[in-house]
Amino acid sequence: MKDSTSHEPAVHHSIAHVSKSAGISSRTLRHYDQIGLLKPDYLSANGYRFYTDGQLVRLQQILLLKQLGIKLETIAEILDEQRDELVALSTHKEQLHRQRAALDRQIAALEHSISTLTTGGNMEPEKSFDGFNEQYKQEVAERWGADAYEASNRWWRSKTGDQQNAFMEEVKMLNQDWIVAGKNSVPADSFEAQELAARHVRWLQSAKGTPLDSGDPAQHKAYICNLGEMYVADPRFSKNYGGYAELVRDALRIFAERAIELD
Numbered sequence: 001m002k003d004s005t006s007h008e009p010a011v012h013h014s015i016a017h018v019s020k021s022a023g024i025s026s027r028t029l030r031h032y033d034q035i036g037l038l039k040p041d042y043l044s045a046n047g048y049r050f051y052t053d054g055q056l057v058r059l060q061q062i063l064l065l066k067q068l069g070i071k072l073e074t075i076a077e078i079l080d081e082q083r084d085e086l087v088a089l090s091t092h093k094e095q096l097h098r099q100r101a102a103l104d105r106q107i108a109a110l111e112h113s114i115s116t117l118t119t120g121g122n123m124e125p126e127k128s129f130d131g132f133n134e135q136y137k138q139e140v141a142e143r144w145g146a147d148a149y150e151a152s153n154r155w156w157r158s159k160t161g162d163q164q165n166a167f168m169e170e171v172k173m174l175n176q177d178w179i180v181a182g183k184n185s186v187p188a189d190s191f192e193a194q195e196l197a198a199r200h201v202r203w204l205q206s207a208k209g210t211p212l213d214s215g216d217p218a219q220h221k222a223y224i225c226n227l228g229e230m231y232v233a234d235p236r237f238s239k240n241y242g243g244y245a246e247l248v249r250d251a252l253r254i255f256a257e258r259a260i261e262l263d
Helices: 015-022 026-034 053-067 072-081 085-119 137-144 146-157 161-183 191-206 217-233 235-241 245-259
Strands: 049-051
Touching: 015 026, 015 049, 015 053, 026 049, 049 053, 053 072, 161 191, 161 235, 161 245, 191 217, 191 245, 217 235, 217 245, 235 245
Parallel strands: none
Antiparallel strands: none
16 A cells, blocks of 8 residues: 555556456456445546555455455455555465465375376375365464364374275264254254264264363363354355254254263
């Protein structure tokens, strides 16, 4: 954004130029204006929108955050709270570098698998899955600490390919059973739902490095209940339960309240 003390005239870019350069439609830019996400610097007499360099920086941030799957209303809140555009751009740059590093590792893992299948050699699980188990690294670290992620990551890497597949197959079957229970309108406090909840918690306990390893009943209860809330609120997880994530959340909460005794 231009320094307010500068006497240099601001450079203005037409909506057509911005649209073409950014690879988005003029209609999208007009929508951003209407919802207050990206206001043009001014409207010409014929209604055309014009943007300054500072507004192009904001558009760049919007597009970067959209690529991360963040909703427009959340993007607006994030950008409006930011005071320093340079800091914000540096943060986004670091995020992209982390994503690129993860993608490079995934590509190397795929190349290993392709080479193994081509030559008939033995596949090494630690190479084949490298980069694929870090999808939620930052989120886990923010929620439960970097130590929790590192412990969980070490546990996952210690597994053979067959063990990793068995772990994922177990949760796949569990998710399917939750969906069946939902379709059958099973109450969250019923014996059937509580059996599923107990099975779900046992599956969670099989993964190391989570708050369930803490030995603190309060942390155990909070972890289980928070996961249930996340299953409902986060579409990345709710999609696994076929529209019945609320049943999972409620059943886990009831299980935690009944089974975990606090001192």
